[in-house]
Amino acid sequence: MQADCADCFGLCCVALPFSRSTDFAADKAAGQPCSNLRSDFRCGIHAQLRDKGYPGCTVFDCFGAGQKVSQVTFGGTDWRRAPETARPMFEVFPVMRQLHELLWYITEALDLAPARPVHKKLRQALTRVDGLTRGSAESITGLDVNALRGEVNVLLLKAGELVREQVPGRKKNHRGADLMGAKLPEADLRGASLRGALLVAADLRGADLRDADLIGADLRDADLSGADLTGALFLTQAQLNAARGDAATRLPPSLSRPVHW
Template identity: 80%
Template sequence: MPDPKVREDRGDREDLHADCAACFGLCCVALPFARSPDFAAGKPAGKPCGNLRADFRCGIHAQLRDKGYPGCTVFDCFGAGQKVSQTTFGGTDWRRAPETAGPMFAVFPVMRQLHELMWYLTEALGLAPARPVHADLRRTLAHVDGLTRGTADSIAKLDANALRDEVNALLLRASDLARAGTPGRRRNHRGADLMGARLMGADLRGASLRGALLVAADLTGADLRDADLIGADLRDADLSGADLTGALFLTQAQLDSARGDTATALPPALTRPAHW
């Protein structure tokens, strides 16, 4: 039976956490966003957000939700911002060296995907029941890490989608092994459209919810222990009182996009969002 107590030490993954102080505001410039409930104003890729200050900090960071930018509060670069800023481009910022802007903005989205994959691979290495694939996980993690340390040109030319497919197959094997001992019937809702679904108190222990659309779903009091939540869309889902202990591949960004309360049980690697 999957149990968080039998998980191996995954470390704090410090280099896979965003360090905005070491980044040149790349998520505020390199990425596009459209005017929507998530963003009060839109902008194309490569154009700085109107709220970006000269020091690369956000001018409304403490008021993002109040100002109509909740989409910014749930974005996580998994440490890609500082890797591009300080390693790939050696601390040279795009304002002082405008010639670096184009290449830097092209590298950032790819680096973000690589760092996300590294987060999941590191997570999988902490799953004791997945030991049969640990060697493959370690080799793949080392390979992806090596890619992140390439040149700007080599990173920008990577086929990130092909790499993601390769890594996803390995993560799926790790997930299957980790959830194999879950008691009862393990539900398969992979890729399911559960938008607005009434799942209050549902027994989803050990379920596959990979890529499931759970926007605005009612998951209050649901049992999500050891459920695979990789890629699940939890925007505005109600997790009040839900048990997410040991949930697989759950990220902070997913939690930040959802609703919950003090009774929501979380995996130890994640923190309770301030807006809950």
């Protein structure tokens, strides 16, 4: 469930659209190759994305969906050599990415000891979703992903609650809250629910975010300098890449410190 660009046909650089903004230096329609995509499907400015005006690319994570579509769904046949595969391949990719994101969250939940009461259902969900990722292009694009996400989210929500219940004291509930630009330095957010919270440009310097549920939280440009994210629930590398931090920021062992921090 980690991206392997060497086994992908540059799908994120072609299938997805983006608009000229602070995240992207130019407009690009879905299905149109990015001007920086090379003939070997690698990015020509990968080491300079932020300097060249493409910070949005540095925070994207396909969770391994790119190589699954390229090597499994389409059996290693790339869209340049077989143009007839281009449209269905580009349609499958965003759906596959959502499925792989679910696999990422379910796998993490299965590693949470306090969530044992829902492990059986989580394992069933893992088997089901994994099976769906191995279907045909037609079956994948025909999925009702929103309904599937809703079913899995019930289990993830319960898993998060079981973990957070182990944290002593009263836990804050900021689920879905608009905390854009909020001043929260040194805030005690241990075990808090920040699911889907808007934390864009929030000041979280030195905040205690241990065991906080961060699934879907928007951390773009949030300042995590010195914050403690040890054991943070459902935190992804993409969320970290979109935020700001420093050498004192404490991270879960499964995630890496972004190079731009």
